[in-house]
Amino acid sequence: MIIQARELAELFLAGEDEKAMDAVLEYLESHSHNELYHDLLTPAMYLIGDWWQENIISVADEHLATAICDFVVSAAELKRKPAHGIQRKVMVLGPEGEDHYIGLKMVSSLFKEHGWQVQYLGPNLPLDAALDSARRWQPDVIAMSAALAYRLPALKVYSEAFQELDFNPSIIIGGRAVASADISKIRTEGTLVVKDLPQLKTWLQTGKEKEDDLDISI
Structure with missing residues (x-):
């Protein structure tokens, strides 16, 4: 029987790393990595975040669940065969103060799959460290995320700073806060707002997000 998001979240919270890995x-065996990330792991971690915000679980519980999810994502990634032949580069990061990273790892995995x-x-x-790395590596795309709404202003600050770079990288912002909030006030021209992994996959495959009035192309 295929595991559901709530069951997986409960395994994470129980510290059952081996059972969680076996379930994944x-x-x-019958689903893609993209389905794993979008339909199973993301909903499971959203549930855990909700339970933490509602004081149903403790900070320690949330950290345990995140660590096991990290283990599962890393192990699953080893079974994915990356594509080859594309020379484009992406830099993936969370702004200062943003401690959530599972989504960043999923985004990294999706980019690797597309070469x-x-x-x-x-x-x-x-920000200074991010700018220094960007200047040295000169990525085609810089992708960032925020899990909580009060981190959204930081995404705008970082986006504006990256847009001043002379090699003109494309900027992508995403994360739970982006998916659930009205971000019109922090959105900047030339920034692609990605609300879920299927949207990012579409952009990677086509080079353009047609429904977005601030499209960026690759």
Whole structure:
């Protein structure tokens, strides 16, 4: 029987890393990695985030669940065969103060699947360090995310700073806060807003998000 998001969340919270891994491997026998990330892992972690916000679970519980989810994502990634032949580069990061990173790893995985070179810098990266890395590596795309609404202004600050770089990288912003909030006030021209992994996959395959009035093309 294929595991559901709530069941997987409960395994994460119970510290059942081996059972969680077995369930995910069974899921991958009949589903793609993209389905794993979008339809199973993301809803499971959203549930855990909701339970934490509602004080149903503790901070320690949330950290345990995140660590096991990280283990599962990393193990699942080893079973994915990356594409080859594309020379484009993407830098993936979370702004300073943003500690959530599972979504960043899923985004990195999706870019790798489409043959991109990925520089994964993780969460909570100071702007100066991000700019320094960008100048040295000169990625075609810089992707960022925010899980909580009060981190959205930081995405705008980072986006504006990256848009000043002389090699003109495309900017992508996403994450739970982006997917659920009205971000019109922090959106900047030339920034692609990605609300879920299927939308990002479409953009990677076509080079353009047609429904977005601030399209960026690759």
